[in-house]
Amino acid sequence: MDFLHILWLGQPVWMWLGFHVVVVTLMALDLGLLHRDKSRVIGVKESLILTTCYLVLGLAFGGWVWWYMGRTHGEEFVTGLVIEYSLSMDNVFVIAVILTALGVPRSAQHRVLVWGILAAVLLRGLMIGLGSALVAQAHWVLSLFAAFLIYAGLKMLFSKEEGEADVENSASLRFLRRHLRVTKEPHGQRFIVRLPDPKSGKAVLWFTPLALALTAVNIADVIFAVDSVPAIFAITTDPFIVYTSNIFAILGLRSLYFALAAMVERFAYLKTALAFILIFIGAKIVVADTLGLVDLPPWVSLAVTLVLLTIGIVYSLWRTRAVSDAHGEARHRA
Template identity: 80%
Template sequence: MMDMLTQGLSQGLGHEWLGKPVWMWLGFHALVAALLAFDLGLLHRDKDHEIGVKESLLLTAFYFSLGLVFGGWIWWMLGPDPAQEYVTGLVIEKSLSMDNVFVIAVILTSLGVPRAAQHRVLVWGILAAVLLRGLMIGLGSALVSQAHWVLSLFAVFLLYVGIKMLVSKDEGEQDIQNSASMRLLKKWVRVTDKPEGQHFIVRKPDPKTGKTVRWLTPLAVALVLVNIADVIFAVDSVPAIFAITTDPFIVYTSNIFAILGLRALYFALAAMVDRFAYLKTALAFILLFIGAKIVVADTLELVHLPPWVSLVVTLVLLTLGIVYSLWRTRGATETEHEKARAEVAHRV
């Protein structure tokens, strides 16, 4: 009887789902769950602990190194081409998520979320992002498998986004607290004026009726807005990774590892946001390259670029954007840095 159960379990885990054995999917999600438990349970047992730039950079290095180790495992299991596609996807998703970090900084600052509570918002945001990205990637995989021409639409969209990022300017300021979305939210639900510790929901008297009712705190509102921002940015990043590979496992794992490192990266980039003024330009050129690659290699079938070419081009553009940004802002005074950070807090 035991042998039959063992054989049935082995066959079930070996069954393929979306092109890969079930045990690979379960193993990856077990790894993600262990990382989140490690993060919440061991690294941040102190709820009042504020993450500094040094700790943020160390955590970012840890998550990125772990992502590269996972890429080595993919090389061992699936071969060099899937591994190169995975690393390229990881780098692209990580680089595109940097722009997302700046938007998250705006949301948390505008809502007055204290630094000690920002980690809680970001961790729960990651949990929701894992589910949302899974749904979007599943939908994208279904579309691509049924109609390969969808990749051409992705290419056009990436070219459009890249050009828009090059020509658009961050003009116009808006206070999130007084935005239309916030006014609409406060019209339908009760939102406290200030954070209540690290609680998402609190029970307080209703000023109209005097009854004790549930209120959302700015942390809950920030969590909703952070996930909306992630969905919006996923509209750019998911087509970008599908332009590198259509393997759902590679697409999903590279996305999730990039998201896992996003929370750690946030605290470093948020403190130095003014030093990366030209990063957006580099990201725009990355999207333009990926879009052009689909048109030239897949749609027109003129040139087939191996996975390592995409990886090298992405790394070079990203490095140039970071180095040039740091070089151009090297002479800025601390007062100018503080002024730039204050301005970023009002951008949307």
């Protein structure tokens, strides 16, 4: 069993294996036991409870990191977890637009998110591994990350909202529809069905609109990972901390979706807060690593992130309170 103590990406193999055992156990418990009925729609209350559970488990894991690896690594994990959760909120809103634009019923959205998260875990692992290798070989890569984060934050700050029509007419979905056999109507919760070919009459495989939705969700996650992965590298370059904080945030994304998607219009100004978070993280790299002026400790990044996120949420809820009142009156009349 000596191989368990071999260092891999800076940490013993047993730590990597133990973490993945935790992840598999959580997913089996959540998806296999708590949600056996795949057609059941998750409500806002259940969504918030599950999200809280995942957040508590993530913080508990951060407590273990603090105890075993030291205070600095513990602070880095918690900061990374909060940043990834924050950036995931914008991802949730985009996923809601995608599923709505493609006409995916709420009863089938759970299935798309489950497979989307499984793909996201693999894709994040590959991207983090590549990022770790680049940073290890050339530390100046962090400066490129900083420039990209500042650019992404400014772009998010001044860009216009994308509508549902943009999703339906996106280049990726047009390409898939042009080169694959895709059914016009959904077939329950199936991604692939066997139907007769219009020309030959033989039974062939067809992709369903649910498969297109899954593809679009995965593409969106890759795009957002381009922002979130450099953001966490701005906090720490330890691959174990980067990977584990990312995965815990992804696990909570599915449950968070059903809460935020139900009141997406109440968070109209959250995107502005996320933009400032990206700009702050990019500026932190410039000040600390590129210029070598002030090296901010992880808790400062955590505090700034929490303050910006809180301001964005509170301001959004305050500015959109008229929308909430209108919905409440509509429910009362009904």
